[in-house]
Amino acid sequence: MGARGPRSVRITGWGRYVPERILTNADLEKLVDTSDEWIVSRTGIRERRMAAPHETTATLAAIAGKRAIAVAGLEPDDIDLILVGTLTPDYWMPATAVLVKEAIGNTRAVAFDVMAACSGFVYAYATADAFIRSGVYRNVLVIGAELLTRFLDFSDRNTCILFGDGAGAIVVSASDEEGGGLRGMELTTDPDGAYMIWLPSGGSKSPPSHETISRGEHFVRMEGRETYRFATRTLATSALKAIERAGWKLEDVDLLIPHQANVRIIESVSKGLGLPMSKMFVNVDRYGNTSAASVGIALAEAVDSGRVKIGDKIVFVAFGAGFTSGAAAVEWTADPVNGHRADSVVPEASVRAPLDWDSVDPIPERLRALLASREGPQVPLDDVVPGEPEPVHRGAPA
Numbered sequence: 001m002g003a004r005g006p007r008s009v010r011i012t013g014w015g016r017y018v019p020e021r022i023l024t025n026a027d028l029e030k031l032v033d034t035s036d037e038w039i040v041s042r043t044g045i046r047e048r049r050m051a052a053p054h055e056t057t058a059t060l061a062a063i064a065g066k067r068a069i070a071v072a073g074l075e076p077d078d079i080d081l082i083l084v085g086t087l088t089p090d091y092w093m094p095a096t097a098v099l100v101k102e103a104i105g106n107t108r109a110v111a112f113d114v115m116a117a118c119s120g121f122v123y124a125y126a127t128a129d130a131f132i133r134s135g136v137y138r139n140v141l142v143i144g145a146e147l148l149t150r151f152l153d154f155s156d157r158n159t160c161i162l163f164g165d166g167a168g169a170i171v172v173s174a175s176d177e178e179g180g181g182l183r184g185m186e187l188t189t190d191p192d193g194a195y196m197i198w199l200p201s202g203g204s205k206s207p208p209s210h211e212t213i214s215r216g217e218h219f220v221r222m223e224g225r226e227t228y229r230f231a232t233r234t235l236a237t238s239a240l241k242a243i244e245r246a247g248w249k250l251e252d253v254d255l256l257i258p259h260q261a262n263v264r265i266i267e268s269v270s271k272g273l274g275l276p277m278s279k280m281f282v283n284v285d286r287y288g289n290t291s292a293a294s295v296g297i298a299l300a301e302a303v304d305s306g307r308v309k310i311g312d313k314i315v316f317v318a319f320g321a322g323f324t325s326g327a328a329a330v331e332w333t334a335d336p337v338n339g340h341r342a343d344s345v346v347p348e349a350s351v352r353a354p355l356d357w358d359s360v361d362p363i364p365e366r367l368r369a370l371l372a373s374r375e376g377p378q379v380p381l382d383d384v385v386p387g388e389p390e391p392v393h394r395g396a397p398a
């Protein structure tokens, strides 16, 4: 444990990973009564990513995390603390961060999850900053990772069109240089929204049973309009508070990276704040709402696409189930060129499975049927056993 806090706490690495498979609005038209036109006009979403059967939240998180560590110029064992923001963990226990620790090859970090729904990444970043600022740790890996396609009811058009899978990560480090990094922060929790976005069963209030499953209580539920109202109001007020705490004026902000839930929400925040859309980062059209992963993916994409330079004043702002919200005003200090270091990281991660444990196919039934009709039968990678090819002709030689 360190005794004294550093001069500043800075973001030194960033990384993202999204699964290869794309689920388009046209695909969803085959599952529910919706249309590309409705989804694009109401949400701005055109497509989202869907994890392959062998992928889990921990594998997505590990790839994004390894990339962020490479960009920071560190080794996995330099990381003292691993925080994973997620509402779709691999298991209820252990924490997904524990699995990520092993998958990235770290032997010494403390690892735990942060559960604040879509605000999870910003909450985890705030936690990392506090641990470093107080002198406890020097390098913290913060990851937002979600595999939402396994928690959606693909017969409910209100929810299944909105969400997608992916992971975004940063490395937050102690610095002996003055200034830069997190300058102002605002986190809020409003229990009035507790049942506006929720997943009813699986917890102690309603343990999983045949009955809860037959009622579809293991899927995400949402009151869209109430959530929309909360989002537009709170994203703006939280961002303003963080900007004020940083001692900045709104016009000082170079880029606002909002949670990517709906382009209309982002447009309304832009209008409410009087910040032009050219200063709002948007990628919801390609990934949908990836919940806790969204701000991390957006940040990494913004830096790698040249939208962020040293000295820029950027603001992350998220809202989510709870209701929760989180905003962080950050002075950017890392050289965006370092992003290329992530190119050497192979997009694969292996999370150790328990011995003698026979998992069921994780893909929801309706999605499995859709993919089979679109792409032909899928062979889960887990089932492919390397070995000698089967002889073509058994029995008597020709």
Ligand code: ACO
Pocket: 033, 034, 035, 038, 039, 042, 043, 117, 118, 119, 157, 158, 161, 197, 222, 224, 225, 227, 228, 231, 261, 262, 289, 291, 319, 320, 321
């Ligand atoms: N396709 C076609 N029609 C649809 C669909 C669909 N996919 N979904 C809903 N509709 C229908 C509704 O049934 C309704 O029909 P009705 O008028 O006959 O009842 C009509 O479209 C309008 O529905 P609204 O709910 O009023 O549509 P709205 O314009 O509010 O858009 C939306 C819905 C996109 C869900 C919006 O409310 C929204 O984005 N809310 C915020 C959601 C959000 O951000 N959630 C993430 C929270 S973060 C977290 O922590 C997980």
